[in-house]
Amino acid sequence: MSRILLVSSNTTIDPFPVYPLGMAVVASALASAGHTVDQFDFLMEGESEDVFRNRIKGFEPDFVCMSLRNLDNCDSLTATAYPVVAKRLVELVREVWAVPVIVGGPAFSILPEELLAFTGADYGIVGEGERLVCELIQELSQGRTSPRILRNQGLISGQDMISPLYSADMVSYYVEQSGMINLQSKRGCAHGCIYCSYPSLEGKRYRLREPGAVVDDMERAKQEHGVDTFFFTDAVFNDDGGHYLQVVEEILRRDSAFRWACYVRPEGIGRNEVSLMKRAGMYAAELGTDAACDRTLRGIGKGFKFADALEVNRIFVAERVPCAHFVMFGGPGETLETIEEGLANLELLENTVVFAFTGLRILPDTPLHTLAIQEGVLAKDAPLHEPAFYHSPQVDRAVMDAMISNSFQGRRDRFFPPETSHRVRTVMSRFGYKGLLWDSIIRFPKIPVLPST
Numbered sequence: 247m248s249r250i251l252l253v254s255s256n257t258t259i260d261p262f263p264v265y266p267l268g269m270a271v272v273a274s275a276l277a278s279a280g281h282t283v284d285q286f287d288f289l290m291e292g293e294s295e296d297v298f299r300n301r302i303k304g305f306e307p308d309f310v311c312m313s314l315r316n317l318d319n320c321d322s323l324t325a326t327a328y329p330v331v332a333k334r335l336v337e338l339v340r341e342v343w344a345v346p347v348i349v350g351g352p353a354f355s356i357l358p359e360e361l362l363a364f365t366g367a368d369y370g371i372v373g374e375g376e377r378l379v380c381e382l383i384q385e386l387s388q389g390r391t392s393p394r395i396l397r398n399q400g401l402i403s404g405q406d407m408i409s410p411l412y413s414a415d416m417v418s419y420y421v422e423q424s425g426m427i428n429l430q431s432k433r434g435c436a437h438g439c440i441y442c443s444y445p446s447l448e449g450k451r452y453r454l455r456e457p458g459a460v461v462d463d464m465e466r467a468k469q470e471h472g473v474d475t476f477f478f479t480d481a482v483f484n485d486d487g488g489h490y491l492q493v494v495e496e497i498l499r500r501d502s503a504f505r506w507a508c509y510v511r512p513e514g515i516g517r518n519e520v521s522l523m524k525r526a527g528m529y530a531a532e533l534g535t536d537a538a539c540d541r542t543l544r545g546i547g548k549g550f551k552f553a554d555a556l557e558v559n560r561i562f563v564a565e566r567v568p569c570a571h572f573v574m575f576g577g578p579g580e581t582l583e584t585i586e587e588g589l590a591n592l593e594l595l596e597n598t599v600v601f602a603f604t605g606l607r608i609l610p611d612t613p614l615h616t617l618a619i620q621e622g623v624l625a626k627d628a629p630l631h632e633p634a635f636y637h638s639p640q641v642d643r644a645v646m647d648a649m650i651s652n653s654f655q656g657r658r659d660r661f662f663p664p665e666t667s668h669r670v671r672t673v674m675s676r677f678g679y680k681g682l683l684w685d686s687i688i689r690f691p692k693i694p695v696l697p698s699t
């Protein structure tokens with residue numbers, strides 16, 4: 247059996263520091279296979295290179311497994327590239343310890359060849375890592391060779407998804423920094439929004455964890471680490487098949503007092519569902535509204551209409567659960583006319599927060615990538631590890647930015663450009679607020695607004 251040092255290279259603190267769940271799941275798989283594991287979080291260790299060197303020397307690993315979460319911040323106005331941190335960490339391993347470095351994680355899985363070359367790691371695993379990392383380490387430990395990049399042949403079933411191995415120190419750090427840790431109740435997304443990498447990262451079909459196993463994880467985290475606040479990292483929490491309601495009912499059945507937030511697709515969810523979720527502890531939801539009018543929603547393949555988002559917003563307000571909408575301007579089909587229509591639509595969204603972005607991050611193997619090449623927005627062989635964005639050729643970017651800024655001016659519940667939300671967060675953090683933070687901005691009307699249906 248081997249000694250394995252797992253490393254989280256994610257140092258992003260915007261919108262808040264996020265518990266490295268992928269690393270915790272991979273650590274759990276390796277520990278279950280009998281290996282001795284240690285988890286190192288570069289962010290939590292103050293990004294100290296010395297601490298990292300000493301940890302490697304102290305632990306004497308046979309393998310280093312490094313997680314790469316983010317490529318960039320997806321903001322076309324302040325784009326920052328993150329894999330440079332992982333590259334530096336690989337260099338530091340090389341300086342002090344001669345062992346294979348294996349990389350994985352969402353950022354790596356989106357651009358495996360580029361990031362393996364860029365970071366200088368030895369091996370990389372595309373997609374979910376639990377099974378392949380154990381197989382790779384077994385092969386290498388027995389002196390056998392392996393391809394440098396490994397891909398899953400099939401995805402693991404919901405029942406085989408294991409619980410994360412939360413580290414006590416890291417839970418304390420993330421609860422202190424952001425008031426929550428995270429958990430997954432299923433993988434996959436059955437929708438096909440043209441810019442989105444989630445279906446290729448997690449699969450196009452939902453793979454559902456047993457609701458009891460999900461709530462067991464929450465209870466264990468509470469008992470072992472005293473944490474009661476979670477973010478469900480599922481691409482879409484409210485799946486059409488209603489698995490999410492089983493999870494919610496299981497939480498209610500156990501009468502456990504948890505607080506949790508999740509991503510909601512603003513369609514197919516009614517007041518009864520939101521009410522049930524609230525009773526089970528949902529304290530906020532992030533809505534993947536994504537575009538602001540029907541033409542641009544169609545342009546990115548959302549499959550719902552703005553009226554659906556409006557209705558779901560009314561339901562959340564009626565239930566007095568804070569929700570926030572994230573919308574992108576400048577996507578396929580955007581014109582000055584659709585921007586005007588979209589901004590007018592956003593004004594209809596009351597008692598909520600809206601975060602606007604301009605430009606859509608182009609990720610490989612997405613229909614948006616193909617479209618961008620067809621429309622001449624991106625060169626065919628343009629590298630994608632540096633932030634690349636789709637901007638509708640029918641819109642002048644400066645005009646679009648000015649229109650959004652003017653429309654949001656003077657409102658504390660509308661954020662554009664995205665860095666304004668960062669500034670507000672920084673100030674709020676100084677005053678001791680932590681967590682999603684946008685949820686504390688929302689004020690509900692005294693008399694609840696009833697949804698129209």
Ligand code: B12
Nearest residue numbers: 258268311312313317318319350351352374375428477479
């Ligand atoms: C939930 C989520 C969020 C939530 C997180 C809330 C929370 N408290 O956890 C919020 C909304 C806060 C968020 C914010 C951001 N996010 Co986000 N987020 C996600 C999402 C949907 C799930 C991530 C997750 O936890 N998955 C569950 C874990 C178990 O899976 P995993 O990490 O992928 O790990 C598996 C594999 O990758 C692999 N693996 C992981 N590590 C390792 C290591 C090794 C060695 C190996 C072998 C394998 C391996 O095995 C694991 C188990 O199978 C993903 C999209 C997706 N579907 O993956 C985007 C995603 C990770 N986010 C992304 C981005 C960009 C961001 C932001 C920068 C956006 C922004 N500007 O605000 C911020 C950064 C936040 C931060 N501090 O890092 C991108 C990253 C890639 C990219 N394009 O750069 C993704 C992929 C979405 C996308 N656009 O494509 N995010």
Ligand code: SF4
Nearest residue numbers: 435437439442444481
């Ligand atoms: S944007 Fe949301 S709903 Fe659309 S494919 Fe991605 S995860 Fe699924």
